[in-house]
Structures are given as C-alpha cells and as structure tokens.
Amino acid sequence: MMRQALKRSKLILCRTKMPKTKPIPDNLGFGTIFSDHMLEADWTAESGWEQPIIKKYAPLSISPAASSLHYGFSAFEGMKAYLDPDKNIRLFRPQENMKRLQESAKRIGLPYFDGEEYLECIKELLRVDKDWIPQEFGNSMYIRPTFISTDPDLSVSAPSSCKLYTILSPVGAYYPNGFKDISLHVSNNYVRAFEGGTGNHKVSGNYAPTLEAQKEAVVKGHQQVLWLNKGNISEVGTMNIFFLKKAPLDLNRLGERRNKYYQLITPRLDGTILPGITRDSIIELVKQEKREIEVIETDYHIEELVEDVKNDKIVEVFGTGTAAIVSPVGSIEYNNETYNIKNKVGPTTKQLYNRLLNMQYGIETDINNWSQVI
Numbered sequence: 387m388m389r390q391a392l393k394r395s396k397l398i399l400c401r402t403k404m405p406k407t408k409p410i411p412d413n414l415g416f417g418t419i420f421s422d423h424m425l426e427a428d429w430t431a432e433s434g435w436e437q438p439i440i441k442k443y444a445p446l447s448i449s450p451a452a453s454s455l456h457y458g459f460s461a462f463e464g465m466k467a468y469l470d471p472d473k474n475i476r477l478f479r480p481q482e483n484m485k486r487l488q489e490s491a492k493r494i495g496l497p498y499f500d501g502e503e504y505l506e507c508i509k510e511l512l513r514v515d516k517d518w519i520p521q522e523f524g525n526s527m528y529i530r531p532t533f534i535s536t537d538p539d540l541s542v543s544a545p546s547s548c549k550l551y552t553i554l555s556p557v558g559a560y561y562p563n564g565f566k567d568i569s570l571h572v573s574n575n576y577v578r579a580f581e582g583g584t585g586n587h588k589v590s591g592n593y594a595p596t597l598e599a600q601k602e603a604v605v606k607g608h609q610q611v612l613w614l615n616k617g618n619i620s621e622v623g624t625m626n627i628f629f630l631k632k633a634p635l636d637l638n639r640l641g642e643r644r645n646k647y648y649q650l651i652t653p654r655l656d657g658t659i660l661p662g663i664t665r666d667s668i669i670e671l672v673k674q675e676k677r678e679i680e681v682i683e684t685d686y687h688i689e690e691l692v693e694d695v696k697n698d699k700i701v702e703v704f705g706t707g708t709a710a711i712v713s714p715v716g717s718i719e720y721n722n723e724t725y726n727i728k729n730k731v732g733p734t735t736k737q738l739y740n741r742l743l744n745m746q747y748g749i750e751t752d753i754n755n756w757s758q759v760i
C-alpha cells in the first residue's frame with residue numbers, strides 16, 4: 387500500500403454536540419482553558435497519514451507503553467492567533483513554526499508531514515473555534531501543535547505510529563498590570579543545552595530538567611534562570627536574550643564616527659540556542675528600522691557581560707518569545723552578586739515590544755507580511 391500524505395483536502399469536521407461555556411476575558415491566565423475542538427492526525431509506518439480530523443476536545447487514548455511517555459518521543463510548537471480590529475483572524479509567521487516542528491520531529495525520529503497542508507488544517511480549526519478567540523487587544527489564542535509517538539513498544543527505536551494534534555487555549559495579556567521587568571539568577575549548577583544535544587529544537591525532553599534550576603532561582607528571590615553554556619550566555623528561562631550595549635567610539639582618520647551608537651548583542655545560533663521566531667523578528671526589525679543600532683550575533687561570556695555592566699555599557703536587557711513577546715530584564719545575579727541594568731524597562735525594549743505587538747494585531751505597517759489574515 388502507498389503511504390498517504392497529510393492533506394487538508396482530506397480533513398473531516400466532526401463538531402461537538404456539547405459546546406462549553408466560554409471563559410470571562412478578564413482572567414484567562416495561560417494555558418489552562420481549552421476550546422471546544424482539537425485537530426488530530428495519526429500516522430503509521432505502513433500506510434502513512436490517515437485523514438486529519440477536527441473533533442471535540444477530549445482526552446487521548448493511547449497505550450501505556452507508548453514510547454512518547456517513556457522516552458520523550460515528543461515535540462511541540464507554540465504560536466498565537468489574534469483577532470484584529472476588523473475581527474479577522476491573524477497568524478504571525480506560522481510557516482516558521484511548521485518548519486521548526488518538522489525539524490524537531492526529524493531530530494527525534496518522528497516522521498515528515500507537509501507543513502503547508504498541516505497549517506491549513508490548523509487554520510480550519512481556528513475558524514471552527516473562532517468564537518473562542520478573545521477579542522480584547524492583548525488577549526489571544528495560544529496554539530499548541532504537539533507531535534507524539536504512540537507505538538506500544540518498549541524498545542528505544544524509531545516510532546512506527548504517531549499522533550500529530552493541535553489544541554487551542556485562549557490566553558490573557560502577558561502584562562495585565564503594565565510592562566514589568568524580571569530579575570535573573572545565573573545558574574552555575576545546571577545547563578539547559580550543550581553542543582550536539584537538542585537545545586536548538588522544541589523537543590519535550592528539554593523542559594522538565596529546567597525546573598530544578600528554576601527552583602534555585604526562586605529560592606534566591608529571582609524570577610528566571612539565565613542559562614550559560616561553558617560560560618557563554620545562552621537563553622533566559624524559555625526565551626532568547628538580547629543585550630543593548632553602548633558601542634565603543636570608533637573614529638575614522640578624519641575624526642568622524644564610523645560605527646553605530648549601540649550594539650544589540652544576542653547569542654549566535656550555535657546549535658544550543660532555540661531559534662526563536664520572535665528572536666528572528668526582533669533582529670530583522672532592528673536591522674530595518676533602527677539605524678543607530680548594530681545587531682551582533684556572537685558568543686558573549688558572562689564575565690564579559692559583568693565587565694560591561696560594571697563599566698556602565700549595558701543600557702537594556704530583554705528576553706523574547708511568543709508568550710511574552712518581549713520581557714525586560716532589570717537585574718542579573720551571578721555568584722551572589724547582583725548587577726543592575728541601567729534601564730530596567732528601557733525605551734528600545736518598550737518600542738520593540740509595542741512594534742511587534744501592534745504588528746501581530748494588524749494595526750501597524752508590516753512590510754514583511756509577517757501578520758497574515760486567514
């Protein structure tokens with residue numbers, strides 16, 4: 387038998403007969419409320435992809451021996467849908483999430499699926515549950531595509547059956563009480579990622595081991611972990627990180643400044659950094675719109691950062707990710723020494739946050755067509 391491909395044209399819609407009551411928009415929180423429907427597609431090595439189906443949101447039934455539960459054959463994505471002022475549903479660079487899920491899947495032996503076709507299925511799910519997408523600016527619909535193995539087989543081997551599913555969760559604005567900075571604790575005892583590992587993929591196994599370090603940060607009175615890899619700055623919590631630094635004055639022979647006033651430093655994608663779509667968007671935006679800032683993707687050692695903060699060169703620090711978009715960093719604690727960032731919530735951080743947020747809701751110019759009406 388020919389292996390079947392995953393196709394939007396085969397999608398079956400099976401509406402729930404018992405729609406749930408929708409939540410009050412003031413208090414959505416993050417990821418605890420789910421919409422009426424989910425999207426599911428099963429795969430077997432023998433026959434490929436079965437028909438994708440949109441059906442009632444309900445518990446899964448899988449074998450207790452399923453290798454996803456034992457060995458972490460599991461990957462996911464995090465993306466959002468937004469309602470714009472004309473009540474159109476918008477997605478932000480969703481093709482990038484599909485590509486990343488394909489890459490994550492490949493890394494852990496899960497099969498290929500057509501990203502464009504699957505994205506069309508997700509769009510259909512959003513249309514079916516459109517009434518669940520919060521209307522208030524700042525609120526949105528979090529989309530969680532998940533890819534797991536389902537074969538009941540305790541050997542550690544390439545999965546022969548899998549499930550690709552997507553659930554939707556209406557979520558509240560990340561900053562209900564205003565844009566606020568966080569404090570970081572540099573972990574010396576744990577690493578999130580290492581060369582040759584899976585840090586550059588959104589595979590489930592990367593996350594549970596971070597909780598011990600997170601606990602350590604909270605015990606010390608901080609909110610998030612600043613991860614290092616061999617002393618180099620890696621990421622913050624589950625976000626990418628950026629440092630806005632005053633550039634050293636560089637003069638030409640005529641005594642004219644020949645470099646930009648600021649540098650925006652972020653760790654280079656060396657295989658240990660999760661290639662965030664927000665990270666990439668910030669880099670592109672700064673290149674396109676901030677003439678006074680040079681973006682530098684490089685290794686940045688914690689000792690170098692400490693020197694730069696001591697010398698008053700670091701003016702702003704922020705993390706980036708789909709949930710928060712931009713998260714300002716106010717202080718960094720390293721070896722029991724606290725380093726305060728000059729601007730706890732800096733003007734550039736704020737501008738970039740507002741620019742991306744407004745773009746996502748379709749209310750500001752977007753020459754890259756990142757925000758797409760579905």
Ligand SMILES: *Cc1c(COP(=O)(O)O)cnc(C)c1O
Nearest residue numbers: 624625626660662663664707708
């Ligand atoms: C998802 C994730 C990010 C952010 O990626 P976005 O595409 O910007 O949401 C950064 N770091 C880690 C570890 C992540 O899992």
